[in-house]
Amino acid sequence: MDSNQPIHHERHIRIICIGAGVSGLLFAYKLQRSFSNFSLVIYEKNPEIAGTWFENRYPGCACDVPSHNYTWSFEPKPDWSASYASSKEIFDYFDTFSRKYGLRHYCRVLHQVVGAKWNAQGGYNVRVRDLQSGKEWNDSCDILINAGGILNSWRWPAIPGLDRYKGTLVHTANWDDSISLEGKHVGLIGNGSSGIQVLPAVLPEVKKVTTFIREPTWVSPVKGLEQHIFTEEEKKAFASNPGHLTEYRRGIESGMNGQFAIFLRNTEGQRSTREYMTQQMREKLSNAELDKVLIPEWSVGCRRITPGVGYLESLSHEKVKVVYGNITEASENGCICDDGNEYAVDILICATGFDTSFRPRFPIIGPGGNNLQDAWKDEPHSYFGIAAAGIPNYLTFLGPNSPVGNGPVLSAIEAQADYMMKLIDRYQTTNIHSFAPKHEAVTDFIQFKDAFMRRTVWADGCRSWYKSTDPNGPVTGLWPGSTLHYIEAMNEVRFDDWEVKYNGNRFAWLGNGYSQTEIDETADWAYYIRDHDDGQFHSRNKRLRIVNKSGTRRPEKTAFTVFPRI
Structure with a gap:
């Protein structure tokens, strides 16, 4: 961090994202919308974007979520052909999204990440394979994002002969x-x-x-x-x-x-x-x-x-x-x-599905030589479905115990992307060297999750990819709550759960004493002088009631609610 710069100077950051599916495209959109002074490359193993909606083209393939709601919350599509859209039409939606916002220039298709290893400088050396030429080389990044998804490694049934x-x-x-x-x-x-x-x-x-x-x-x-x-x-x-x-x-x-x-x-x-x-x-x-x-x-x-x-x-x-x-x-x-x-x-x-284990498809090696493939081989333990203890500067979409079956999944992906943006903002505007969830935070989360799951039907003795081991094993595929519960849990970063290390003095980001406002001659240098208090509320619940428009809806089932409440 340059001490001759004003407070919260935005240093250049380099990010590698694995996968140009739904999550990877959203990550690129969010990063591009809010940040400058960054470089991003998305390595995609397929010849096209959109992940599962490019790969799955079997007869009858469609989404089981109503099509008008299988969109980003901010990007509606008025001309869906039907209540439940085909995989081709869903691919077209995300293809249009990528082109509208210029996201394809970040994508390198037919490129597969085959390994990532933490380096001494703080970041990752990432091994990449060109699937057309077969050549491999090393790339590097400050932050590694895994948007590879959970339904991307299909498998034949284990039938003898x-x-x-x-x-x-x-x-x-x-x-x-x-x-x-x-x-x-x-x-x-x-x-x-x-x-x-x-x-x-x-x-x-x-x-x-x-x-x-x-x-x-x-x-x-x-x-x-x-x-x-x-x-x-x-x-x-x-x-x-x-x-x-x-x-x-x-x-x-x-x-x-x-x-x-x-x-x-x-x-x-x-x-x-x-x-x-x-x-x-x-x-x-x-x-x-x-x-x-x-x-x-x-x-x-x-x-x-x-x-x-x-x-x-x-x-x-x-x-x-x-x-x-x-x-x-x-x-x-x-x-x-x-x-x-x-x-x-x-x-x-x-029609026998995928390898739905959360074990990474390639080695991800942390600072101590620890491989996330080994840690997540049997029962994966994540922090809120987005990170792993001992693997710094690494974030993942739809990791273990994300709300993939709790309610609307795209809303949850947006919550994960927004959370990642907050971490990246903190990283870029301070002199952070590395960030990773603390082991004790992950342990406490898993203990809470396991206790909660005993109250749910997910713990019944059925065979399900929600469980990583056997029909009576721990539930590793779902969040301990509803999707709305997850969105509220992810609303702000609990930095007390994170192990943060700095380059040099942790307050080097204070810089040369000048604010960002003072170096902007077009800014209002007295922006805080007002004729009434229009500031943000400091109570979490009062802020939420403003966002969720509390009081605007009658407490009754909507026309679309099929299943009763408690």
Whole structure:
């Protein structure tokens, strides 16, 4: 920090971000909007941006959040085609966002980060691979951001002999657009989010589908809104009246934010939701035998609640055969199941998901030679889902115990980005050398989280990627509270939870005695003289009541709230 500069001089900072998906693009936007004197490069392994919305192109791929709310809070889109948009349309939204704000010039596509190591100067040496040439080199940064996401490493199912299968084998997350399903007998493995979307999408063109299901799952009404194709008049109304669109979006968001009670044990919300969803599933299945095997015994919400447009009805279609149980091995012709039968198929679609562990895909080495891959191998411990003890100047989006299933996820990503901006601002305008959450802060957070989770349905004995070890293991994939709870928790940086080290004297940032105001001849040097007190309130709750417009809404369910409160 230059002592000849005024207070809070903005030193140059270099930032590397891993991943140009949804989170990485938001990070670039926020940094560009608020900061100067920085350099940013985003390394993206794919040939395009938008992450999961570029990678996932399987039949029926769509978002299970209403499309008008699968946007940034500040960047609405009035012309969505339907209530639930396809992956292509969602990709187009984020592509348009990147071009509108000039974010692509930060991105280096087909470049993969393969390692990062803390250096003595304070920062990271980052190993980068050019996926076209195969060459590798070292880059460096002061701050390393991991926006790689959690649904970016797909995997084949662990079925013995899968490589023996002679037919066409494809994974939903690595879809081959050249495959024709016309008139084919298709096998579909999995009844998670992807499998639920694939089945009704392929049914019209295939000859037959054999769907392999090993366990039940709750398939919900579609987040409270049935699929709806917007008319040109409706789109025009949204575009010409922004207030109308904003109120529509707020209504849906309020409904999604009003569902947290269903995740708490022994609440009226959980009980009534279970009754409602059981009734809905039975009506749509219309098959008593399927009811027995597909409606779970465990609580609604223990696994991710999966909306399904036409899925349950498809299971009873004449073209569909449901095989319930485990696949013991693959054969040249198809799958052999624990009922002893071989089921031959022409094409085998694996809708079997991702490696959802939070263990980094590459070594991240801290100052003491500690590798985050080792620390997070079994049970990852993060600070509020964004940082790790012992790994300074490293921040991650949607890390362990982020609110990925607690409510609206894009709102949570915005909260994480805003928090990162506050840390970066403190780093740039002081002489901080490094910052990392304290070990004791992380330990206390994990203890609180584990105690809280015992009150939730997430701790039920179901198999879920919310848990890092086994069906009865600790919940590592979710925040201990609602999304609104997380937004309030992340509103300000608790620096007492952070270990901060400085270059030299910790007050070197005070500089030469001059303020930033005095070096700006265009500024008002008496800006604090006013005719009334319009300053910020100093009480946290009073500030919040201003922001959340307390008193402007009647305490009743909105039209979009499907699930009751406590």
